Amino acid sequence: MSASNYERELRSILRGDKETIEIVTKTCSEDERKKYSKILERPFATVRAAGSYGVDLVAVRGDISMLIEIKSSISDKIHFSSVKGKLQKQAQKMREECERAKVLPVYAFRLKKQRGDAWRLFTLDMEGLEGKAKEIHDKLPKLKLTKDRNLIMKWSEGLPLSEFIDMLAK
Numbered sequence: 001m002s003a004s005n006y007e008r009e010l011r012s013i014l015r016g017d018k019e020t021i022e023i024v025t026k027t028c029s030e031d032e033r034k035k036y037s038k039i040l041e042r043p044f045a046t047v048r049a050a051g052s053y054g055v056d057l058v059a060v061r062g063d064i065s066m067l068i069e070i071k072s073s074i075s076d077k078i079h080f081s082s083v084k085g086k087l088q089k090q091a092q093k094m095r096e097e098c099e100r101a102k103v104l105p106v107y108a109f110r111l112k113k114q115r116g117d118a119w120r121l122f123t124l125d126m127e128g129l130e131g132k133a134k135e136i137h138d139k140l141p142k143l144k145l146t147k148d149r150n151l152i153m154k155w156s157e158g159l160p161l162s163e164f165i166d167m168l169a170k
Contacts, residue, residue, distance in 0.1 A: 006070055006072045006110045007048055007057060007070050008048075009024065009110070010057065010068070010070055010108055010110070010119065011046045011048060011057055013036070013039060013161070014043065014044040014046050014057070014059050015043050015044060015045075015046050016039045016040045016041075016042075016043030016044075018040060021036050021037065021039070021040070024036070025117075027115040027116050028116050028117055028162065029116065031162075032116065032117050032160070032162040035162035035163065035165055035166040036117075036161075036165055038165050038168075038169040039165045039168075041169065042061065042168070042169060043061070044059040044060060044061045044066075045059070045060050045061065046058065046059045046060075049067075055067045055068065055069055055094060055097075056069055056070040063131075063132050064104060064131075064132045064133055064136065064168070065103050065104065065133070066103065066105070066106045066133075067094060067097065067098055067103055067104070067105050067106070068106045068107075068108055069091075069094060069106070069107050069108070070107075070110065071107065071108070071109050071110070072109070072110040072111075072112055073109070073111065073112065073155075074111075074112045074113065076111060076154065076155040076156060077152060077153065077154050077155070078109065078153040079146075079150065079152050080143075080150050080151035080152065080153075081146070081150035081151075087151070088150060088151060091124060091151055094124065095124045095126050098126060098129075099126050099127060099128045102128055102130055102133065103133065104123065104129060104133040104136060104137055105123055105124045105126065106121055106122070106123055106140070107121065107122040107123065107143060107153060108120075108161070109121070109122065109153050109155050109158055111155045117160045117161055117162045119161035120155050120156075120157075120158025120159060120160060120161070121140060121141075121158055121159045121160075121161060121164050122140060122141050122142065122143050122153055122157075122158050122159070123137050123140040123141070123142055123143070124142065124143055125142045136167060136168070139159075139167060140159055140164075141157055141159055144157070
């Protein structure tokens with residue numbers, strides 16, 4: 001599956017597309033399926049973004065808005081130090097944009113060939129959020145810094161998408 005397919009997959013989940021949710025949750029536990037189904041009650045309006053500062057999706061509903069960057073890998077770690085610092089620069093731009101607009105930044109990591117809930121979510125450490133965005137931000141795992149001060153995303157340390165959806169439903 002290509003990166004754009006994962007963008008479409010997450011977009012469809014957040015939109016509350018029942019068919020996509022049924023496909024994605026086939027190998028999930030009963031508890032994970034129940035949590036995923038909660039998005040059907042309060043879906044997002046989602047738009048694929050063609051931005052230069054590293055945002056793939058914009059998800060909006062009455063109580064919260066998010067800018068989402070999607071990453072996928074066969075490896076359970078994504079290092080932001082590669083590609084001449086491009087990913088680091090994108091993350092910095094995303095943080096600045098989200099702080100300016102008081103919007104929640106989300107990194108969604110899809111581990112390829114993973115059974116069950118294959119999505120893990122993270123956010124950037126930042127200031128200035130209010131209301132539900134701040135509440136969710138405080139509960140999301142933050143991207144970590146290596147000793148060389150480069151961001152790293154470890155799939156095993158992320159919040160499962162099913163848990164995120166459950167948190168949003170409260």
